[in-house]
Amino acid sequence: MISKATIDTVFETARVEEVIGDFVNLKRAGSNFKGLSPFSEERSPSFMVSPAKGIWKDFSSGKGGNSVAFLMEHEHFTYPEAIRYLAKKYNIEIEETEQTDEEKANTDIRESMYLVSEFAKTYFHNTLLNSEEGKAIGYSYFKERGFTNETIKKFGLGYSPEAWDAFTKEALGKGYKLEFLESTGLTIAREDKPFDRFKGRVMFPIQSMSGRVLGFGGRILTNDKKAAKYLNSPESDIYHKSKVLYGIYQAKQSIAKLDNCYLVEGYTDVVQFNQAGIENVVASSGTALTPDQIRLVNRLTKNITMLFDGDAAGLRASIRGIDLILEEGMNVKVCTFPDGEDPDSFAKKTSHDDLVYYLENNAKDFIQFKASILMNEAKNDPIKKADLIRDMVVSISKIPDRIQREIYIQECSRIMDISEQVLQSTLAQLVQKEANEVGKKHSNSETTQKAFEVVKNESIVGAHKVDILYRLERKIIEILLLYGNKEEEFEDTFLKANEDGEIATFTEKKQYKVHQRIYLSLQEDEVELANPLFRDIFNNLITYFNQQESFNLEQYLMHLEPDFAQEVTDILMEDERLVLHDWEGQNIFPKSKNDTIGQNVSETILTMRWYLVGMIIEELKNSILSESNSDNTESMSMIMDYNILIHSFSKKLGRVMSRYN
Structure with missing residues (x-):
């Protein structure tokens, strides 16, 4: 394994704009760089690189991260492969950890x-x-x-x-x-x-x-x-030939960008297609298609188009491969060439535009393909036709997604002129049989999935109710990332007796590090972030600040799990979207957040307090409405106290605040 010291050296040495500049044409935009997205077709730049933060963000695809994340996304390297690539680029000697x-x-x-x-x-x-x-x-x-x-x-x-x-x-x-x-x-x-x-x-x-x-x-x-x-x-x-696809190295970027992979049989098919301008093509190299090969493509796209010549052996091979692709939850089409032609010969004599047109217009959905091929064998034989229909339903049963299965059943019913009810019944038997084979736990998975879908839908319905809280919690993470280790002056408010012996409100200014202030404020209110991902990132950040004397964003990012790193990048690069519109070039200069860090922190915490108290008030009101015959004196008193608290928040914020709904 690569040692931590080597990984640290790589991250300290690699400059994100230099690494990405080898693959994307970047132009300076203020303190940042911008360019066209390498992950989608576009004419206006939506790709932003921030050298100061050591990260990048592609606003068209939503991808983002550091230099290693870019290599893993764009070049489809594994993490160790990306580290080795950077080490080679910057002439860093790779040190291996102690091994047996x-x-x-x-x-x-x-x-x-x-x-x-x-x-x-x-x-x-x-x-x-x-x-x-x-x-x-x-x-x-x-x-x-x-x-x-x-x-x-x-x-x-x-x-x-x-x-x-x-x-x-x-x-x-x-x-x-x-x-x-x-x-x-x-x-x-x-x-x-x-x-x-x-x-x-x-x-x-x-x-x-x-x-x-x-x-x-x-x-x-x-x-x-x-x-x-x-x-x-x-x-x-x-x-291991069952885990390898010929041409994957040359094709990976094109497959990911075009979101489709053409699968052929031979080496020369791949080479000829590439020369014809069709680069998203790979070959199984004469071996029967395997699940491992399909998963290799699945890292790049969900769509496979199998290309075969018209001979019977090739077509039979394609039919066997279809079910394997469907089992992996991928979409599959099949395109055959005229008699006597294979991908190599056809591409050699066909212009690029004509080849693209042929592929687009002759690629059939697997249902249509099976019907067109096997119907010739069935002809007017009802038994063979029944076997054909059963064969098509078997393929449909391999699809993990229930909605897709439903759509294909409808398509099969239309093409084969048979009732959906019969097909659904056959499909149910096949699915149940498979479920029984893999055990009770798996047989209940779809029911469980439906339950999750219900919960998910309910969450979506109520999403607007927690949207404000989501934004506030996201704001807290942003402040921690940008200014967590900075020391700022904050105003504390507390009660004590004045000279006349009366209890009065006093304020006192103290110096805190931003992360300490936020942590203590949330602890004081016994508040925990509601969003699970934000909560995990918050706890991770607080731990990091307490363990490290200084905060280095690049060092922090390199130790994060992928989900954390993606969200952190999204938060950090959100403001960089403005740079794409060149506001400064239009003499519009947004105020720097660094000018008002203390105010930013205080306002965010107070607003969150106000919002959470507002939610408590709503709950109390709902309980009063639902228990109209009960004594609600205590609840009414609590609502009045909470409204006084909201008034104090509004006063501290220095503005009258309308209630969020």
């Missing part, structure tokens, strides 16, 4: 395998472009497929020489160990005579989402019937 000897050995093994695989990618690519054999055989093949030099470079395509041990000799000569050449499957050791697994093949590097080389696919170019046309790296500690 076994953990160190496993880490070293995996890292050595990655290094060997990266070397192989570079070797095969250079051989393709610079050796006579590579240019004559491999490069010529890719050119015949219509691939440009830019495309060849983008995918790191290469060539492994025909000689039995050309690559192995080169790798050993460069100091790479035979054990790692074997464990990655690049070299086969037999009777102390190691030889190359991929000799005489054009090479397709298979990369992870973060770009690390995991393995290779190699295509033979001769007519040797004994040799497999395509050969993949064997399973290893770094390569």
